[in-house]
Amino acid sequence: MNQSNSDPTIQFLGATKTVTGSKTLLKVFGKKILVDCGLFQGPKAIRELNWQEFKEAESIDAVILTHAHIDHSGYLPKLVKEGFKGPIYCSAGTFDLCQIMLMDSAHLQEEDAKYANKSRYSKHYRALPLYETVDAQRALELFVPLEMNDWTDIFPMISVRLLRAGHILGSSFVQIKINRDYNPITVTFSGDIGNGRQNVIKGPVSLVETDYLVMEGTYGDRVQSKLDPSETLAQCIRKVAKNKGVLVIPSFAVGRTQEILYLLRKLESENKIPEIPVYLDSPMAVEATEIYMRHKDELKLDLEKGGFIEPLCSHSYKTVRSADDSMLLCMKDGPMVVVSAAGMLTGGRVLHHLKARLPKPENVVLFVGWQAEETKGRLLQQGLPKIRIHHQEVDIEAEIVSIDSLSAHGDTEDILSWIKGIEKAPHKVFLNHGEESALNTLKYRLEHELNFSVVVPSFEQEFVLS
Ligand SMILES: [Zn+2]
Numbered sequence: 087m088n089q090s091n092s093d094p095t096i097q098f099l100g101a102t103k104t105v106t107g108s109k110t111l112l113k114v115f116g117k118k119i120l121v122d123c124g125l126f127q128g129p130k131a132i133r134e135l136n137w138q139e140f141k142e143a144e145s146i147d148a149v150i151l152t153h154a155h156i157d158h159s160g161y162l163p164k165l166v167k168e169g170f171k172g173p174i175y176c177s178a179g180t181f182d183l184c185q186i187m188l189m190d191s192a193h194l195q196e197e198d199a200k201y202a203n204k205s206r207y208s209k210h211y212r213a214l215p216l217y218e219t220v221d222a223q224r225a226l227e228l229f230v231p232l233e234m235n236d237w238t239d240i241f242p243m244i245s246v247r248l249l250r251a252g253h254i255l256g257s258s259f260v261q262i263k264i265n266r267d268y269n270p271i272t273v274t275f276s277g278d279i280g281n282g283r284q285n286v287i288k289g290p291v292s293l294v295e296t297d298y299l300v301m302e303g304t305y306g307d308r309v310q311s312k313l314d315p316s317e318t319l320a321q322c323i324r325k326v327a328k329n330k331g332v333l334v335i336p337s338f339a340v341g342r343t344q345e346i347l348y349l350l351r352k353l354e355s356e357n358k359i360p361e362i363p364v365y366l367d368s369p370m371a372v373e374a375t376e377i378y379m380r381h382k383d384e385l386k387l388d389l390e391k392g393g394f395i396e397p398l399c400s401h402s403y404k405t406v407r408s409a410d411d412s413m414l415l416c417m418k419d420g421p422m423v424v425v426s427a428a429g430m431l432t433g434g435r436v437l438h439h440l441k442a443r444l445p446k447p448e449n450v451v452l453f454v455g456w457q458a459e460e461t462k463g464r465l466l467q468q469g470l471p472k473i474r475i476h477h478q479e480v481d482i483e484a485e486i487v488s489i490d491s492l493s494a495h496g497d498t499e500d501i502l503s504w505i506k507g508i509e510k511a512p513h514k515v516f517l518n519h520g521e522e523s524a525l526n527t528l529k530y531r532l533e534h535e536l537n538f539s540v541v542v543p544s545f546e547q548e549f550v551l552s
Pocket residue numbers: 153155253278
């Protein structure tokens with residue numbers, strides 16, 4: 087490959103053969119542009135990568151975010167702490183969601199450090215948080231929301247546009263155009279791609295052209311269940327309504343919660359379930375729902391239908407903000423539905439609800455998202471007779487139900503159909519954000535079905551785009 091001095095390079099600094107820590111560095115015309123700035127999450131060996139010094143933080147000229155999920159945005163406060171001062175470009179929806187998500191992430195980092203200090207006895211060791219709320223605030227001051235679909239010049243001869251990715255509110259794929267006199271180049275970063283089957287937000291727009299493509303492959307080797315989740319949800323509600331029980335739905339604050347609220351409203355308006363109180367007990371989910379409703383242009387919902395004030399509120403919908411009210415709710419008699427976080431039971435208010443409701447057979451726990459290995463969520467799905475919550479043994483008599491067709495990611499077929507309409511094969515496709523086996527399966531299909539040239543990059547690997 088003949089490399090000229092002005093040829094851009096691309097380097098993969100996260101989400102290589104894994105699903106967290108998305109960070110891709112594009113160097114062009116002396117500028118360094120970081121696309122996504124995600125936190126590494128999951129096993130300790132992966133989380134420890136967050137603690138490495140980001141040597142180039144000060145010299146990065148701009149960050150562009152595909153969406154607000156912490157595995158794409160959660161490293162920003164650390165980047166700022168290490169000297170980054172440039173603009174952070176993203177959609178308006180992503181900016182709004184980052185305001186709650188980065189502050190929540192900083193709060194969790196502070197709590198982790200406090201907990202570590204409490205449980206260690208050495209006077210010589212003090213755990214520090216990865217970053218603090220003040221770092222998150224400073225990061226938020228650097229945000230520059232962009233209009234979707236329009237090209238914006240961010241540096242001379244470098245422009246950017248965001249196109250709807252349909253994964254969560256505000257999620258976009260990022261196109262960077264390098265407008266050099268000879269051979270201009272467009273590089274596209276997919277971020278996480280939606281599947282178009284969500285009820286609340288609109289699906290992704292198709293990718294039409296790009297010279298290089300950095301693409302996610304989380305579900306690169308899987309086809310998702312396309313079953314309508316409504317009937318399972320309705321059965322759970324009918325059971326608790328009849329037995330005066332409680333349906334506890336552990337849910338992720340952004341995306342999944344809004345889908346559940348929408349389905350509850352729809353089932354009620356179609357008279358498929360009785361009207362029972364629905365409590366949303368998660369301050370972050372309450373705020374995220376309000377943000378969704380402010381960005382109506384991104385929603386599929388027909389706001390006029392059904393005579394509801396807001397299409398995500400069933401008739402007896404109530405939000406719970408204070409911790410005291412949450413504890414009182416744990417003691418309240420059914421029938422009712424409680425939607426609460428965290429979705430995988432890694433912490434949060436839902437644990438109190440489970441402690442109160444799991445020992446009784448009239449109650450139901452409904453999982454609406456994938457439960458990672460070694461989480462309490464996975465343990466409950468395995469049908470154990472007891473579980474430990476807050477250092478207490480809790481009997482499991484409640485019914486445990488799971489719905490697996492509410493994913494916010496596209497599966498293999500969705501990913502392929504997102505790029506099938508492309509006018510000309512890209513010079514190169516880089517697959518990241520996925521387990522290695524998923525990425526290799528997707529690579530094989532792209533090479534054999536679409537004749538694309540595909541690479542699965544390793545951590546810190548760098549490529550020249552000519
Ligand atoms: Zn995501």
